[in-house]
Amino acid sequence: SNDPLVVFTPSGKRGRFPEGTPVLTAARQLGVDLDSVCGGRGICSRCQITPSYGEFPKHGVTVEPGALTDWNAVEERYKSKRGLKEGRRLGCQACVMGDVVIDVPPESQVHRQVVRKRAEARQITMSPAVKLFYVAVAEPDMHDPSGDLQRLRDALAEQWQIKDVQIDLTVLQGLQPKLRKGGWQVTCAVHLGPQPRIIEVWPGFREAPIFGLAVDLGSTTIAAHLCDLQSGEVVASSGLMNPQIRFGEDLMSRVSYSMMNAGGAAEMTAAVREGMNDLFGQVCAEAGITRDDILDMVLVCNPVMHHLFLGIDPFELGQAPFALATSDALNLTAREVGLDLHPSARLYLLPCIAGHVGADAAAVALSEAPDKSPDLLLVVDVGTNAEILLGNTEKVLACSSPTGPAFEGAQISSGQRAAPGAIERVEIDPVTKEPRFKVIGSDLWSDDPGFAAEAGKTGITGICGSGIIEMVAEMRLAGIVDASGLIGAPEQTGSARCILDGRTYSYLVWDATDTGGPRITVTNRDIREIQMAKAALYSGARLLMDKFGVDKVDRIVLAGAFGAHISPKHAMVLGMIPDAPLDKVTSAGNAAGTGARIALLNREARDLIEATVRGIHKVETAIEPRFQEHFVNASAIPNAVEPFPILNS
Ligand code: FES
Known part of the structure; x- marks a missing residue:
């Protein structure tokens, strides 16, 4: 035909269209990803495109001036009121008049990619569950008895193909x-669940963005990321200690609290919801928005947190066979679980994998995708309760292991949360046995000139989780601790820093008591705590390897709130993880939180993870005799019966 040829970049999609076809219409027909919130009314500017003029041998076209219609009144008005970048046009207003090459900039794509922080990670494709739609609704008419809602539904069906809302x-x-008020033009927020639902309506066109929350509810900490539901950007992040800690440090002590105290579960439910509401207040303040701007939320957590948050007594999770009330993903409203967000805000909980392997593990699976890995991938999510996944495209196994809070700095004499002043990096000279370290909040090492003055500012307050891992591993490498986990006497180790402390020795890291400062030591009890924690972690991984029928893995990903900070080398020296080439061990940061963010920004990912979770084989560590066996063998540093040939080579 002689119709003008339209070539879209970067997609390369092309087709011929009659003169006068709006660019947005052409894009729609070719399946080019070009956004529109106002439905082509020249209000939202989401449809911006950049036409190119001149010769394009690659596309076989020459674009003449006048290939697009001149600016019409709507476009002019938009430009004078709001401004448009140089070269940009509104795709819904500009019409095709001749052969043309049209570029769709990333910000005009609906399914734009949100780049994740790590370079190697997959990107998130924007497809949020709650979206805004601007519609023009027919006015009521004496001769047509339909209600306002019917006409709004008709408009959504006709203008946006959203049926049965x-x-x-x-x-x-x-x-x-x-x-x-809107003159029969309104913006609707629609929840695109299995049954689409209008959850808010604003008169006219809503300019302001809407937001969603990705929340990782851990036994120790709660982390929330506030995301713009249109751009996908994280606009604020904040964390809080889980207020349930006052009822028990770890999961099982909270389960027992609920068993021993009438109304105990309800108390913990109220505490965690209240804590979350406080946290949401913080992120709103940080982003300068109100709670009403938050329309969707995704929550990931372990099964006990899951039940307590929902107001379900976790009694059954405390005893075999560890039956969950439900393992299904849940679609709820924030309000029905006492969360103070927009009154119609939605809440999605990822599915649980098993009685001890929760929605947090499902989120890790979504983020790290072992089921898509051709080589055998071990994912270890380090926390109070470790989630462990092992698998490849063939199958995926999962278990959880009760590591306890030692890796989060709890139950360690000088342990603390990762916060300014906490020791996070450690080196011990193998000859002099002298330590040097770095604290969070300072770039200096403890032996750098000026450190004392710096440290005077932040103070040295303790050792955080990643710090204690490095500390114990370095103590082992320097010969201060033996393979059984015993700190040697000064005459054995050659270090005056080994000080008798009751019946065992402690290692003195820092002593500023003469100037009123802190005294930081690592006691033999601290080493024991770390040995127990790492043995639990390692045994879980070994158990999965047994079940898989392998004695080595190809790749290891360390995840967890502080997973990004763990040094793979030190983790391996400690025997937290199985032997593997160091370059095959990477850190993923808070993978559960990332999984929550993926599910928030991409509704198809929700279906995907629900299907994936159904295929994951669960392994219950609590009833596996091999787990105990591995545990006993794994307490040595590194493990007694498991040589680490790669590590030692
Ligand atoms: Fe909204 Fe073009 S589609 S301005």
């Missing part, structure tokens, strides 16, 4: 004045 009662209650 339902509405929340609270939204219906305010619908009529909003339609009239």
Whole structure:
């Protein structure tokens, strides 16, 4: 035909269209990803494109001036009121008049990619569950008895192909004045679940962005990331200690609290919800938005946290066979679980894998995708309760292991949370046995000139989780600790820093008591705590390897709130993880949090993880005799019966 040829970049999609076809229409017909929130009314500017002029041998076209129509009144008005970048046009207004090459910039793509922090990680494709749609609704008419909602539904079906949409009662209650105030043009927030639902309506076009929360509810800490649901950007992040800690440090002590105290579970439910509401207040303040701007939320957590958060007594999780109330993913509203967000905000909980392997493990699986890995991948999510996944494209196994809070700095004499002043990096000279270290909040090492003055500012307050791992591993490498985990006497180690402390020795790291400062030591009890924790972690991984029928893995990913800070070398010296080439061990940061963010920004990922979780084989460590066996063998540093040939080579 003689119709003008339209070539879109970067997709390369092309087709011929009659003169006068709006660029947005052409894009739609070719399946080019070009955004529009206002439905082509020249209001939202999401449809911006950049036409190119001149010769394009690659595309076989020459683009003449006048290939697009001149600026019309709508486009002019937009430009004068709001401004448009040089060379940009509104795709819904500019029409094709001749052969043309049209570039769709990333910010105009609906399914734009949100780049994740790590370079090697997959990207997140924007496809949020809650989206805004601007519609023009037919006015009521004496001769047509339909209600305002029916006409709004018709408009959504016709203008956005959203069929059979339902509405929340609270939204219906305010619908009529909003339609009239907006002059029969409104912006709807629609939850695109299995049954689409209008969860808010604003008169006219809503300029302001809407937000969602990705929340990782851990036994020790709660972390929340506030994301812009249109750009996918994380606009604020904040964390809080889980207020349930006052009922028990670890999961099992909280389960027993609920068994021993009438109303104990309800108390813990109230505490965690209150804590979350405080945390949400913090992120809103940080981002300068209100709670009402938050329309969606994804929560990941372990099974005990899951049940307590939902108001379900975790009693059954405390005893074999560890039955969950439900392992399904849940679609709820934030309000019905006492969360103070927008009154219609949605809440999605990822599915649980098994009684001890929760939605947090599912989120890790979503983020690290062992099921998509051609080589055998071991993912270890280090926390109070470690989630461990082992698998490849063939199958994936999962278990959890009760590591206890030692890796988070708890139950360690000088342990503390990762915060300014905490020792996070450690080196011990193998000859002099002298330590040098770095604290969070300072770039200097402890033996750098000026450190004392720096440290005077932040103070040295303790040792955090990644610090204690490096500390114990370095003590082992320097010969201060033997393979059984015993700190030697000064005459054995050659270090005056080994000080008798009761019946065992402690290693003195820092002593500033003469100037009123702290005294930081590593006691033999601290070493024991770390040995127990790492043995639990290692045995879980070994158990999965047994079940898989392998004695080595190809790759290891360390995840967890502080996973990004763990040095792979030190983790391996300690025997936290199986032997593997060091360059095959990477850190993933908070993979559960990342999984939550993926599910928040991409609704298809929710279906995907639900299907993946159904295929994961669960292994229950608590009833596996081999787990105990591995555990006993794994307490030595590194393990007694498991040589680490690669590490030692
Ligand atoms: Fe909204 Fe073009 S589609 S301005």
